[in-house]
Amino acid sequence: VICVAYEGMERFFPKEKILLTGNPIRQNLKKDILDKEKIYKHFSFSKDKKTLLVLGGSLGARTINNSLMLHFETLINSDIQVVWQTGKFYLKEVEEYVKRYNFDNIYISDFLSNMAEAYAIADLVISRAGASSISELCFLEKASLLVPSPNVSEDHQTYNALSLVKHQAAVMIKDKEAEEKLVKEALRIINNQVLLENLSSNISKLALPDAAEKIASEIIHLINS
Numbered sequence: 415v416i417c418v419a420y421e422g423m424e425r426f427f428p429k430e431k432i433l434l435t436g437n438p439i440r441q442n443l444k445k446d447i448l449d450k451e452k453i454y455k456h457f458s459f460s461k462d463k464k465t466l467l468v469l470g471g472s473l474g475a476r477t478i479n480n481s482l483m484l485h486f487e488t489l490i491n492s493d494i495q496v497v498w499q500t501g502k503f504y505l506k507e508v509e510e511y512v513k514r515y516n517f518d519n520i521y522i523s524d525f526l527s528n529m530a531e532a533y534a535i536a537d538l539v540i541s542r543a544g545a546s547s548i549s550e551l552c553f554l555e556k557a558s559l560l561v562p563s564p565n566v567s568e569d570h571q572t573y574n575a576l577s578l579v580k581h582q583a584a585v586m587i588k589d590k591e592a593e594e595k596l597v598k599e600a601l602r603i604i605n606n607q608v609l610l611e612n613l614s615s616n617i618s619k620l621a622l623p624d625a626a627e628k629i630a631s632e633i634i635h636l637i638n639s
Contacts (some may be wrong), residue, residue, distance in 0.1 A: 421577055427567075430595040435622065435629050440529075448534045454602045456531070457497060457521045464494045464604045467536035472525060474501015475542055477592045478561055483511050485597035490517040494604055498522045498530050538604045539595065543586075551584070552621040558584040559600055559614035561592050583616035 416427045423432055454461045470478050479500055482489065489496055498520060500508045505524035510624065524534045533539070533554050543545050543562040551558045560578070562571035578584035585603060587595050603609055 433632060435632070437579060439546065439553050441455050443530050443533060443550060443554060448531065450535060450578050453535050454532045456463040457495070457517065457535070457566070459495045459521070460476055460534070463519075464537045466494055466496045466536045466600055466604055467532055467539045468496060468498045469505070469539065469541045469547070470499060470501045471542060471544075471547075474504040474524075475563065476504065477589050478502045478540060478542075478596070479508055481510065481592045481596040484593055486515060488514055488597055488601070490515060490519060492519075492601055494601070495519040496521065497526070497536070499532075500525050513562060537610055538600060540600060548574050548578065549630070552578075553602045554619070555614045555618035557603065558617065559596070559603060560584050560586045561589055561596065562586065564589045578617060579621065581620060584615060584621055585613070 415421075416431045416433065420523045424476065450461065452630045461593040468478060468482065482496075482498060496519065498508075500522060502524045505522075505627060508522060512520075532554065533550075536556060538559060538563065539551060540559045543549065548560075558578070560574045560575040562569070564572075572586075572588075575584065579586050585599065587599060603613075
C-alpha cells in the first residue's frame with residue numbers, strides 16, 4: 415500500500431496500491447478560540463482591513479520576495495495589510511530595500527513563531543505548493559494563491575497546485591510569471607469577497623485532517639496481516 419496526500423498519483427504509482435490518506439499536519443494550527451483583537455494588535459493591524467499572508471518557508475522563496483519588492487509601492491498604497499515572512503536568507507535584503515519607504519501596513523519578519531495566529535487573520539495566503547503547505551491550507555480553509563517552486567523533483571509542486579486549481583480551490587501563478595503578475599493577482603483576489611469565500615469553501619472540501627491516524631492505522635493493519 416502506498417499512502418498519498420493527493421489525487422492523481424496513479425501517474426507515479428500502481429493505481430491498485432494507492433491509499434488516499436492526506437498529509438499529516440500540525441493540529442495546533444486550528445485553535446477553537448483565538449483572540450483576533452490581540453493578534454491584530456500584535457501586528458499593529460486593523461481588524462477592518464483585509465490581510466494578506468505571504469509565506470516563503472523558513473529559508474524563504476526568492477521569486478516571491480522579489481515579486482513583492484518589485485511592487486512594494488503598490489502594496490503599501492493598497493487598502494490591505496500584509497504579513498510578509500521572508501525566510502532567514504532574504505530578511506536583510508528585503509529590509510534594506512524597503513527602508514526607503516514609509517509604511518505601517520506591512521509586517522516583515524524572517525520567521526513567524528506562531529503560525530496559528532498569522533493564519534487566523536489571513537484573508538488570502540501566498541505560498542509555495544509543497545505537500546505540507548497545501549495540507550495546512552486545506553485544513554484551515556484558506557483562500558490561496560500558489561507559486562509552485564520549479565526547483566523540485568519532477569515538478570511535483572505544480573502537480574500539487576493543479577490538484578487544487580481543478581477544483582477551483584486555489585489560484586496558481588507560474589514561478590517565471592510571478593514577478594510580473596503575483597501582486598496584481600493577489601490584490602484582485604483579496605478585494606473580491608465572493609471569490610475569497612468560494613476559494614475558502616472549495617479548499618475546505620479537500621481537507622483530510624485525520625491523515626496521521628489513517629497512516630498509523632494502515633501500518634498497524636499491515637503488521638497484523
